[in-house]
Amino acid sequence: MTKEDKLxxxxxxxxxxxxxxxxxxxxxxxxxxxxxxxxxxENGSGKTTLMNILSxxxxxxxxxxxxxxxxxxICSPKDAFGxxxxxxxxxxxxxxxxxxxxxxxxxxxxxxxxxxxRLNQTIRDIASRYGFDIxxxxxxxxxxxxxxxxxEIIKVLYRxxxxxxxxxxxxxxxxxxxxxxxxxxxxxxxxxxxxxxITHKLNEVLAVSDxxxxxxxxxxxxxxxxxxxxxxxxxxxxxxRKVDLAIDRPEAHDRKLMLQVxxxxxVSSDGxxxxxxxxxxxxxxxxxxxxxxxxxxQKELCxxxxxxxxxxxxxxxxxxxxxxxRVAENLVGQTPEAIINKGISLAFVPEDRLGMGxxxxxxxxxxxxxxxxxxxxxxxxxRKTAKKTAEQLIDALEIVTPGVKTPIRQLxxxxxxxxxxxxxxxxxxxxxxxxxxxxxxxINASFTIYHLLNEQKDKGVAVIFVGEDLDVLMDIxxxxxxxxxxxxxxxxxxxxxxxxxxxxxxxxxxxxEVGA
Amino acid sequence: xxxxASCEIKRPLVRMVRRPTASLLHRAIVYFIALxxxxxxxxxxxxxxxxxxxxxxxxxxxxTFGRAISFNETIKVAVPLLVTGMAVAMAFxxxxxxxxxEGQILIGGIASTAIVIYGQNIPQLPKLILMGLAAMLAAGLxxxxxxxxxxxxxxxxxxxxxxxxxxxxxxxxxxxxxxxxQKERTSFPIIRTxxxxxxxxxxxxxHIGWIIALVLVILYFIYVKKTKxxxxxxxxxxxxxxxxxxxxxxxxxxxxxxxxxxxxxxxxGFIQTAGADGTLGEGTSGGMGYTAITVAWLSKMxxxxxxxxxxxxxxxxxxxxxxxxxxxxxxxxAALLTGLILFFMLGSEFFxxxxxVFRGRAYHG
Numbered sequence: 010m011t012k013e014d015k016l017x018x019x020x021x022x023x024x025x026x027x028x029x030x031x032x033x034x035x036x037x038x039x040x041x042x043x044x045x046x047x048x049x050x051e052n053g054s055g056k057t058t059l060m061n062i063l064s065x066x067x068x069x070x071x072x073x074x075x076x077x078x079x080x081x082x083i084c085s086p087k088d089a090f091g092x093x094x095x096x097x098x099x100x101x102x103x104x105x106x107x108x109x110x111x112x113x114x115x116x117x118x119x120x121x122x123x124x125x126x127r128l129n130q131t132i133r134d135i136a137s138r139y140g141f142d143i144x145x146x147x148x149x150x151x152x153x154x155x156x157x158x159x160x161e162i163i164k165v166l167y168r169x170x171x172x173x174x175x176x177x178x179x180x181x182x183x184x185x186x187x188x189x190x191x192x193x194x195x196x197x198x199x200x201x202x203x204x205x206x207i208t209h210k211l212n213e214v215l216a217v218s219d220x221x222x223x224x225x226x227x228x229x230x231x232x233x234x235x236x237x238x239x240x241x242x243x244x245x246x247x248x249x250r251k252v253d254l255a256i257d258r259p260e261a262h263d264r265k266l267m268l269q270v271x272x273x274x275x276v277s278s279d280g281x282x283x284x285x286x287x288x289x290x291x292x293x294x295x296x297x298x299x300x301x302x303x304x305x306x307q308k309e310l311c312x313x314x315x316x317x318x319x320x321x322x323x324x325x326x327x328x329x330x331x332x333x334x335r336v337a338e339n340l341v342g343q344t345p346e347a348i349i350n351k352g353i354s355l356a357f358v359p360e361d362r363l364g365m366g367x368x369x370x371x372x373x374x375x376x377x378x379x380x381x382x383x384x385x386x387x388x389x390x391x392r393k394t395a396k397k398t399a400e401q402l403i404d405a406l407e408i409v410t411p412g413v414k415t416p417i418r419q420l421x422x423x424x425x426x427x428x429x430x431x432x433x434x435x436x437x438x439x440x441x442x443x444x445x446x447x448x449x450x451x452i453n454a455s456f457t458i459y460h461l462l463n464e465q466k467d468k469g470v471a472v473i474f475v476g477e478d479l480d481v482l483m484d485i486x487x488x489x490x491x492x493x494x495x496x497x498x499x500x501x502x503x504x505x506x507x508x509x510x511x512x513x514x515x516x517x518x519x520x521x522e523v524g525a
Numbered sequence: 526x527x528x529x530a531s532c533e534i535k536r537p538l539v540r541m542v543r544r545p546t547a548s549l550l551h552r553a554i555v556y557f558i559a560l561x562x563x564x565x566x567x568x569x570x571x572x573x574x575x576x577x578x579x580x581x582x583x584x585x586x587x588x589t590f591g592r593a594i595s596f597n598e599t600i601k602v603a604v605p606l607l608v609t610g611m612a613v614a615m616a617f618x619x620x621x622x623x624x625x626x627e628g629q630i631l632i633g634g635i636a637s638t639a640i641v642i643y644g645q646n647i648p649q650l651p652k653l654i655l656m657g658l659a660a661m662l663a664a665g666l667x668x669x670x671x672x673x674x675x676x677x678x679x680x681x682x683x684x685x686x687x688x689x690x691x692x693x694x695x696x697x698x699x700x701x702x703x704x705x706x707q708k709e710r711t712s713f714p715i716i717r718t719x720x721x722x723x724x725x726x727x728x729x730x731x732h733i734g735w736i737i738a739l740v741l742v743i744l745y746f747i748y749v750k751k752t753k754x755x756x757x758x759x760x761x762x763x764x765x766x767x768x769x770x771x772x773x774x775x776x777x778x779x780x781x782x783x784x785x786x787x788x789x790x791x792x793x794g795f796i797q798t799a800g801a802d803g804t805l806g807e808g809t810s811g812g813m814g815y816t817a818i819t820v821a822w823l824s825k826m827x828x829x830x831x832x833x834x835x836x837x838x839x840x841x842x843x844x845x846x847x848x849x850x851x852x853x854x855x856x857x858x859a860a861l862l863t864g865l866i867l868f869f870m871l872g873s874e875f876f877x878x879x880x881x882v883f884r885g886r887a888y889h890g
Contacts, residue, residue: 028544068540070882317769346772357770365766371759379760379771388752 016078017042017172017203018063018094023072025058032058033069036229038222040172043201045194047208047218047235051247051451052422054224056207060174064096065089076172095165096174101157103149110145113164135166139196154302155186162193173197174205179213180477181303184512191217209247211240212480223247248452256459256484259467265293266328267440267471268314269337273323275309275495283309285495286323291471293439296462298486298503299475302515306495307475308360311442314473315357316345327353329439349380356438358430360445360475366429369418373399373410376417377432402431406457423454430461441465444475459485479508493517541879552877559873563866570865574858581848588847589840595847597731601801603839604734605630605793609813610820610831611745612789618749618826619762619782621675625668625686626790627814628693632667633660633794635696638716638805641723642705649722653799656723660795661788667693668787669780676776690814697807716805725800732800741789745828758782790814819867841866 018040025033033055040046050056061067063074065086074081076092083089089096103112110132114123121127129145136143141159149157158178165173175194179187194204194217208214214221214235221238223230223246230246244252268291275284284306291297301307312318314325326337340348348355363369367376378395385391399413406427410420417425426446433441443462447455462485466472476482482489483503491499491514499514499521513519568578589599609626616623637656644652671685700706701714708717725732749755757778761768768775793813798805820838824830845859 028542315770344772344774345769346774349772359770361766364764365770368760368763368767370763375756375759378756379767382753382756388754390751390753390756 015042016040017076019075019078020059020063021073021075023059023062023074024070025055025062025067026070032227033062034227036072036224036227038229039232040203040205041220042203043198044219045198045204045206045217047206047214047221048224049208049211049214049221049243049247050224051209052449053226053451054247055227056224057176059224060096060176060205060207063089064094064174090168090170093169093171094174095168095170095172097158097161097165097176097178099176099180101161103157103160105148105150107149108145109143109147109149109152109160109163112149112160113145113167117168131167132163135163138200139166139193141193154181154304155183155189158182158190166197171201172203172205174207176207177209178206179208179210183302183515184479184508185516187213210478211243214238214243215240225249244452252452252456256456256481257463258485258487259463261292261295261466261487263294263469265469267291267293268328269324269326270314271324271326273310273313273320273325273341275306275313275318275320282495283318284313284320287492287495287497288323289490289497289500291440291473293469293471294466295487296466296472296474296485298482298489299473299492300479300482300489300511300515301492303477305492305515307444307492309495310492311357311359311444311473311475314340314442315355316340316343316348327355327440329353354436354438354440356433356436356441358426358433358441358443358446360448362425362429363418367417367425370416372416373403373413373428376428377402380432380436398432398435402428402435406431406461422449423451423457426450426454426458430458434461434465438465438470440471440473442473442475445477446474447481448477479511483508483511491515538883540882542882544878544880555873555876556870559869560866563869566869567862567865570858570862571854574854576852576854581852581854584851585844585848588851589843593730595843599836599839599843600731600735602842603836604738605797605801605813606817606820606839607738607831607835608741608793608796609790609817610824610835611741611828612786612793613814613817614821614824614826614828614831615745615749615758615789616783616786617821619758619779621672621762621779621783621786622683623668623671623686623783623786624683624818625671625689625814626786626793626817627810627812628686628690629664629668629787629790630794630797630810630814631690631693631697632787633664633791634798634805634809635693635700635794636660636663636791637795637798638700638706638719641719642717645720652723653725656799657792657795660791662791664791664794665784665788668790669784672780672783676779694807697805697809700805719799719803723799724803725796732796734796734800737792737796739832741792742828742832749826749828754778754781819871823870838867 016039018038020036020038023033023036023038036055036059038059048056048060058067062069063083065083065088068084074083081092083092104115107115110125110128113132114128117123122131132145135141141163143156143159143163149160152160158181162173178190182190197204206218215238218235220232221235221243222232223243225247240254244254270287270289273284273287274282277283287310299307299310309318313320320341323341325340327340328335328337338351338353359365368379374392374395377399378390378392382390396413402408403410403413408424408427410424417428420428430443430446446458450458462472462474474482474486486503489501489503489511490497491501491511493515494517498517498519501511501521510519514521564582571578571581588595590596609630612629613623613626636659640652640656640659644655647655667689671680671682671689674680674685675682701716706716708715725734727733728736749758757768757773760771760773761775761778765775768778794809797809802809816838820831820835824834841863845863848854849856849859
């Protein structure tokens with residue numbers, strides 16, 4: 010056995026079920042010392058569950074775990090730490106008002122080691138060894154998202170982890186920051202740390218990992234060397250059949266001005282600017298992509314247009330034709346009820362599907378009528394029509410559900426999204442806003458959604474697509490708007506620009522004159 | 526690798542695992558076992574007190590069904606409990622924790638008493654209708670106050686409604702000394718007895734309140750399941766964000782629903798004063814505003830189920846009273862017995878939603 014082949018982690022026959030759902034079934038997984046191992050799978054394939062078992066959050070129904078050739082039982086995150094396993098979650102767990110150093114030792118017993126001077130030095134040592142760029146004295150709220158992630162990584166390193174699990178670490182990063190993270194991961198690998206990176210982005214798997222394990226529907230498909238893999242092979246293993254990975258972008262025609270957003274500003278309750286003088290136009294018959302690091306104002310932008318987020322300045326003019334006369338209605342200051350009553354048909358698929366777009370515990374019938382239950386006369390709701398609409402949607406979009414009476418929360422993510430998008434499309438909107446429409450969806454469902462959006466564009470609808478995957482945004486959008494800290498840093502033609510340029514706009518390092 | 530040897534294998538003894546939706550049969554079995562468990566534990570308690578458990582249980586049942594009069598008494602307890610149950614369930618469906626039914630009942634009672642006192646010349650039927658409407662309106666408005674604060678400033682409705690109970694109670698204590706309200710020819714602070722024309726007529730030996738309650742069960746069911754209002758209540762209860770997204774006026778829905786909730790509780794005040802008691806007092810609500818919370822939860826906010834649950838609780842209540850007289854069991858012990866049974870019934874919910882997996886029986890694959 011050479012040094013490289015020494016096993017850090019060995020999981021055998023791991024099974025775990027939640028109620029009727031078998032999340033993991035007889036899964037084997039091996040991690041070598043000094044390797045970067047990608048764990049690849051679609052949402053619901055069990056990759057996060059497997060790692061949560063390793064980090065002590067769940068306890069498996071069956072199977073064995075060996076760490077460094079020792080049988081172990083990991084009952085709590087504390088056990089996992091004791092074994093040298095550290096997990097960096099998607100959602101950071103940091104205290105905003107404390108410093109970097111304070112967050113790193115939070116919860117540890119006080120000792121000589123945690124004295125401020127000594128501690129700062131240790132943190133600087135770790136940072137310089139792996140190439141992190143961070144000051145131990147900075148407060149968390151002063152940091153960017155990528156710096157916060159750095160703190161999380163240093164936190165587990167400081168506590169002596171030599172096996173690191175990163176759950177979708179690049180979801181919140183710009184392309185440049187992703188490259189920086191990968192450099193750090195390679196440095197840690199050179200230091201003989203074992204690293205697992207959970208992801209569903211193929212490019213990243215190919216760029217950074219040594220080996221890749223593919224999970225599908227709770228089962229392990231295979232572990233292969235990354236050097237033997239390519240996008241096509243990985244997709245087929247992940248999905249289970251051949252998939253065409255090209256996204257259509259039909260030529261835009263009949264472009265008609267639909268929405269004029271002028272100098273819109275929104276402020277949070279604690280006085281932070283959520284939107285800062287945002288201006289842009291949206292046209293019928295085109296898809297306007299919206300890119301940005303998460304939390305750059307995307308949510309507020311959509312909600313401002315839908316009348317859900319109060320706007321302190323600027324105007325949002327919605328153009329429409331009434332009896333052949335073009336009129337512009339200002340949506341600022343109007344409630345969603347008023348906007349609906351004015352006959353402005355604005356469809357909106359919010360980011361929080363089950364918390365805003367749908368009622369999770371209600372069945373499909375009750376969800377389909379959510380926006381038009383007032384339309385019929387009399388005090389009673391018309392469930393008959395809604396039921397017909399629901400059945401129509403099930404047929405048209407191939408929604409998989411036991412029936413129209415099943416609570417929405419029991420459907421899979423893809424089917425939930427089809428119900429939501431279907432309801433919005435069937436109302437024949439003039440404008441369609443979608444926020445992260447394929448988040449959590451498998452490849453097949455994602456392509457169905459892209460296809461539906463293109464269909465709406467073809468019908469002359471103005472589509473606004475807020476997304477997180479830059480590759481997809483660049484493939485499907487006719488124009489791409491980039492947000493950074495609530496400001497528009499550029500509106501570009503994705504056919505004539507590079508990913509790197511968009512990355513610089515996302516981080517605010519560059520800025521284009523808006524107005525073109 | 527000695528650093529890792531310190532963690533020896535230590536598997537947990539019992540784990541909770543969420544159960545997929547339980548079948549009706551499973552539910553029935555769990556409730557049945559819970560009932561048996563409660564009776565056995567209760568038997569132990571009775572045995573320690575020095576009585577024969579079987580005897581005590583038999584007289585509990587006799588106290589409820591034994592004679593026509595005891596059955597009537599049970600219904601008289603069940604009716605206000607049922608209507609109050611619907612009142613709080615209406616608000617609970619919206620996740621608005623109305624703990625103030627107690628006070629709303631009293632306000633309803635005050636309003637109908639006011640009609641009796643200031644409208645002595647009105648004939649019986651219009652008087653009774655007026656009393657009912659006044660009770661509903663007053664209690665509805667009373668309940669709308671915390672709703673208004675919730676809608677405008679997002680205040681905590683639990684504390685707000687709870688505190689308003691004490692205001693209503695003090696109001697009654699105040700009225701007991703007022704001229705016109707206080708019973709004539711006595712110095713005791715008691716409110717005067719209703720004249721016969723201000724009393725609810727009897728149907729099959731029980732005041733007509735039971736018919737009103739059954740009609741309300743049907744109306745509640747329709748309102749909640751079939752109307753636009755009922756739909757709005759369920760959406761607001763699930764997610765305020767979704768309701769706003771759908772263009773609902775959330776504040777309006779909260780205030781309107783609380784008005785209805787309060788009005789139902791107010792109607793109980795009318796039924797109690799004009800039906801069961803024939804007068805108004807601090808005991809008019811008799812803790813029903815709180816017991817109704819148990820009724821609403823045990824029936825999962827379903828009005829049909831509430832009919833059975835409120836009857837069951839009334840039965841326990843009557844049974845507990847009857848063993849006090851027949852066996853000389855102290856009131857506190859009888860209440861303990863009632864509490865035990867409810868505790869087992871509510872606790873059994875856990876076994877409907879979860880199952881326990883013991884070490885060694887973990888399955889593979």
